[in-house]
Amino acid sequence: MKKLTTFFLLFGLILSVVGCSSDKQSADEENKKDKTNEEVKNEIVEEISLGEDQAEFLNGLNKELDNLINFYIGLKNNESLLSNASVKDDFNNKHEAFTTLLTQYNEEVKSTLPSGNIVTKFDELMKEAVTATDLLKKAVETDDLETFHEADAYFVKTASLLQEWTRSYSGKKM
Incomplete structure (x- = not known):
């Protein structure tokens, strides 16, 4: 809800x-x-004061989101690739890179951001991105096309909102 x-x-x-x-x-x-x-x-x-490390993190996050979105679009356009072992390995590598960024956010970046509604919204989007990528990973591992399509749509929507946020604030230094 x-x-x-x-x-x-x-x-x-x-x-x-x-x-x-x-x-x-x-x-x-x-x-x-x-x-x-x-x-x-x-x-x-x-109200939001981003340091150089925070801005760098957001730029890296945005790049990984681009990589994942493009990867998922490629899979969506050629579903037979889901059963290809090298594609699964590539997916796992991209998922791991994104998960590493999410871990970095939770362990290092989150505590350095100021409190406020905007940061709270970003935190909620990050949690949704975790959920979406976990669903995608499960779908790819099990070759479940129906789950893949549901998770893919959810991820792309969440990632797009997250990218909008990162583009709005990653270049800002106050």
Whole structure:
């Protein structure tokens, strides 16, 4: 239920930022809303102070997420690869690299981040990413295509949200 609530909150935020206006009045209102959202984002960014190590971690995390997403897309497009031993080894290597980053986050990075809603959201996304990658690993190990498709969709959605977060904050130094 918490994941669903989080998804709808993020979805609502994205809709409020993107929005569609059909007439001038709506466009003016949207511009005001965009300015307000930009001001809110700036306030949030000011609230988060990332050190060089934290920014480096987020950039590395983003790279691993890209690698995993591309790998899963390749598997999704050619399901017969799931039964290939070298593909499974490649998957295990990518999964291990990602898991190492998640462990690093929990052991080293998490405690250095300031408290606040944004960091809490990032922590929730990291937990969802762990769940998604574990489901994918199980599906690949057992050649279970149905579970793979469910886990893949869940992972790509979670990873995309996580990447959006890391791209928004990894380059920021206050």
